[in-house]
Amino acid sequence: MLELRHTPALNHFKDLIGQTNHYLITILIGLEGVRSGIVTKGESFNVTWQPKSIEDSAKRSRRFARNSALSWAVDSLDTYIGFLGKKPFCISDSSFLKEIEVRSVYRKFNAAVKSLNFQTDFPISLIHLGIQWRNNLVHFHAENELDHEYATFLRNTDKKDIQERFRGLDSSLMLDNFKNNYSPTLKEVAAIIQSIHFVVVEMDKELVKSYSATDYCKRIIKENKQELAIMMKVNSDLQERKLIRFFLSKGFSMIENGQPNQKNIITIEEIKKTYTQHAV
Template identity: 30%
Template sequence: MAWSPKSPEISARRARRLVLDMALIRAVDGVDVYLRCAMRKPTLIQDQALRSEIDRANRSVFKKIVAVENAIPDLDPLLIAMVAALVSWRNESAHVEADDGLSERHRAILEEGNADIASKFRGLDSNVMLRSYDAESPPTFKEVASFINASHHFIQDLEDQLFARIDPEIFLKQLVGVALQRRADGPSEGNGRSSKAAEIWGRAEDDRPRYVRSFLQHNGLTLERAKSGPSLKFKEETIKRLLSFNPKELGIWLQE
């Protein structure tokens, strides 16, 4: 096996562009995967209107970002604009007829926030970045690194906002339902989930709380709230009810 290009310089430039384009694709995929996971039970995205907009976006990550931006106005507009630029650049480099170009609103945010961008992203010049984008040039290493950084902070900001909007009891119901279904290893229409619930909530009243607590802790709940990062706190009354349910009462609660 050998590598004998006619022009090593041209070949190296092509390889470099390929690597940078692939980095863009992976960064966009990371944002998309987070949004898809946030839609699955137990859902972080509980807002039905936002869920419908994301569903309508189908495979368009750009439209999903716009839907999130419209539904959650407290998100950092600079991070959203950077992620929008990331997705648009990826689309135009990967799809000849890409129609999700950078909007004038996002462009204005990037232009007006040039100083903040330079401060947050190690001297990145958003005006130079936009000129490269308009010229359909490949992104520089610095631009790609800044996009990846922005996507990470965007997801962190989004998760903080989503946790602030979550109904804890709905989340807990979904968590219990999903966890039981996983234990059952079968379709929810069958008796698998019910039998697994009976193994825990069908215990004697004195033993039941211990088994339920063990089940909850095994599925991510803790006695103390996390000191950093987003977290949920469930009402003591809700947990007491959950510990006291028999299998029939649990089934009714899960369907409420």
């Protein structure tokens, strides 16, 4: 049996955000090696690199890496929400669909939070801070401010809870850094990335709860008639393996136990039957 556990949008999101923290840390470790003189340009690296001050160059490059990681994480969030309006998995909330057509990730994220009835909490507030921070860093003349609701939440949340969850993060200092147009620290970027990942996964869980595996299967068949037609022509054993592999790529997971009549569960036999009924 197959269970619908996540949207295809989550696959795209994870492909993008992946190991962003790990990559950022790796870059920063390398730059520390450059700053200290342990790392130098190898002869096989055929580029011109003659900084006036290696230490200053490493410092600016660290800032660039942190800014880039923040921008990448916010863009990953933007991509996830955008994919929720793409077929075959498509949200039925018309007002939400209209909002995610706009370019503003701020409006898209607000629309998603509102549609799922999520309440403001620390991770959501951190994400809003990350969105405005990223906009100010990327757009030269931008002077975006954080909404009072989220700034208040960040300042008033118990500091001990914050530090335990986000490895010593100081949210008040973080807000000051944002207001002073400083680049975020490694700890601040990591906290925003962690929050984006957490909230997106929670959103995705809520979205699939209300989604029928059978209805989704019909949409998949409608959007992939030619590819599925080829699969249905092979022998039964190979056909089943191909179908399973295909539907796993669409957000389903294999399960051994479950009630076939549950809303988010479908059997291979039901998929074949649905194909016969809707592929024409």
